[in-house]
Amino acid sequence: MAAHSDHSNEFQQTGEIPKAQTKVIWKTFFILVALTAVEFLFAFTMDAGTLRNAIFIILTVFKAFYIVAEFMHLKHETKALIWSIILPMALVMWLMVALISEGSYYFDSIRNYFN
Template sequence: MEQQTSQVEVKPVNKAKVKNFLKVMWYLAAITAIEFAIAFTVPHEHKWVRIIVFIALTIVKAYYIVSEFMHLGHEKKSLKMSIVLPMLFVVFLIFIMIYQGDAILKALY
């Protein structure tokens, strides 16, 4: 019976991947900081502006997460569209729900 020795080979860090990861991390941190700034500085009278800005910034953050961390940004266009188009319907549904919820709330009060 032969003895097998296992060797662990340490590869050098891929600096381009680390740089890309840090770039995306800083983009996400900046967008989150903008969201916090809007949440604490924009008055409640501008409710619709805040909602639209929050949804838009959330979509931008979701794009970066899906594109870089889930590696969808490096796929073919047909696979990207199979994910992006249903997401557009979900965003449309969110707008409809916000609009209807506001109408129901106004009807009650």
């Protein structure tokens, strides 16, 4: 029966599909891989300590920036959207500082209980 038509054909694109624009995507990928590789380099060549942890955290923030800005496209959204995502997360930094110093205080007070 001729009436048995494939409906998807009605919506088929007329004209050419544009060429893929993947340059930025692959560039971001190589940046992420390179940053991870640098992290491993530091993990195996440097002794553990505050400096090494600081390097890890800085590299992690860079990786997070590239994922959120390029892959999640946040860099290309409106300023209002960018700030409504970034600002609440910035407040979490305070929670981190407060609770980690609380942990150190707890440790000190237990250790020095009898001193």
